[in-house]
Amino acid sequence: MSKLAKNPAMVLQELTVKKCLGPPNFEIVHSISGTHENRFDYRVRVAGVEAIGTGSSKQISKHDAAYKALKMLEEIGIYDPVELPMEEFKASAMQKQAGYRIGSPNKLSINCIGPLKDLCMENKIEDPVFTEISDVGPPHCREFTYECCIGSVKTIATANTKKMAKQLTAKEMLERLKYILPTIKLEAPRKTEEQKTLMPSEIDLAALQKYNEVFSDIVPDKKVKVDDFASVFNRLMLEYKKTREDFNEEFTEISPDSLERMLKKLGLQYVIFPLQEQEPIILALRINCDVPFATMAVGRTEELAKSEVINNTFKMLDCFIK
Missing domain, CATH: 3.30.160.20 (Double Stranded RNA Binding Domain)
Structure with missing residues (x-):
């Protein structure tokens, strides 16, 4: 890889300028902070494609989203990694360096899909719908992003297996429903700036x-x-x-x-x-x-x-x- 290679976000930005495309639009779609497991999900829209990145920091999440978008653009012939080399980037490796790993083994035993469906049944709301958003990476180390939808409420998670991605997004949905379903007694939580969009006001x-x-x-x-x-x-x-x-x-x-x-x-x-x-x-x-x-x-x-x-x-x- 060339010493001039840059991180995914920088490469994506330069690509849009070089190809006279609109600038990439990054927006945060989900965040959890102030805990031992911070989590940020960023969505990027550029040149007609959309990708979602996940990370333990905003920077990692943005780079992950940019990396996935570049891979999509490469498949349709808009991005050439030879012309604009990119640093070797792997979100899971950066998570590990930061002390966080998506889909870590200690979560494999947790079954959140079953309890989520039970909660929906008890409250007579529609069952959750799981949709695969992206599947990127080499065969020996894939990264899967899944979305869970219940009505207008959506959560997103990324993991190294489809099963774990579904479980993690189901876990996020359960946490969201704690604040949405009024049948569950609540105590006012402490809110950080990043949590204000997630916690009830x-x-x-x-x-x-x-x-x-x-x-x-x-x-x-x-x-x-x-x-x-x-x-x-x-x-x-x-x-x-x-x-x-x-x-x-x-x-x-x-x-x-x-x-x-x-x-x-x-x-x-x-x-x-x-x-x-x-x-x-x-x-x-x-x-x-x-x-x-x-x-x-x-x-x-x-x-x-x-x-x-x-x-x-x-x-x-x-x-x-x-």
């Missing part, structure tokens, strides 16, 4: 406290399937002797106040709480019936997300009470 905790107050006496009916969700409103309509016409005014207005009035006629309440505070804003709305009922919405601002989640709730209720 004071507004989040207030929403969760309100949720626990509203739902504290509700016992979810775990025998009910998704197809049977509408049955709870049928029972309440009969119990409170209501018809669709009794809610015409509320359906005409469609606002937080009208939703509160409509639910009050059925002896119900609702609460809205944030799933993600950074753009795009993600809000969830849940109604305290014995069968879990929830809707979610995304918006550029909290106001737009709140309006959307209210509209989504009215659409679902309109179908159910008919």
Whole structure:
């Protein structure tokens, strides 16, 4: 390798200038810091490709993302390592030097996918979906990056095997759900600057406290399937002797106040709480019936997300009470 070889991020930057491409766009998508196992995930978009890097520091994560992007660009003929030589880079080796190893053997015995699926089943939310994001490196030392999605919530992990990458991203998802699912009692954690996007803010905790107050006496009916969700409103309509016409005014207005009035006629309440505070804003709305009922919405601002989640709730209720 030439002595003039540079690190992946520098090579990627020079490549975009030489080829008259737009500059690489790095953005942090996930971070954990202030613990004995810091973790940063950076995404880079350049020349129509996208790559995600993981590291125990921001620098390693960015270099890892740049390295993977360069490998992709090499495959499609945009990057020539002879013209722009790159330093030998291997994220796992740098992790080891820093005292951190992705997919270390001491984690191989941990099964997080099973508990994650159990948690989803208990809370009647959709099962996690695992997707392979990248597969790079020589045959004897591959690095796999997997993404875990539950609705709009996503986590990413990289490891030396597919199995471990899935387990690690499932582990991250379990940790995220601790702050998303209000059914789990929370204590306000100490937050570092890097953790502010991951930990619930004071507004989040207030929403969760309100949720626990509203739902504290509700016992979810775990025998009910998704197809049977509408049955709870049928029972309440009969119990409170209501018809669709009794809610015409509320359906005409469609606002937080009208939703509160409509639910009050059925002896119900609702609460809205944030799933993600950074753009795009993600809000969830849940109604305290014995069968879990929830809707979610995304918006550029909290106001737009709140309006959307209210509209989504009215659409679902309109179908159910008919």
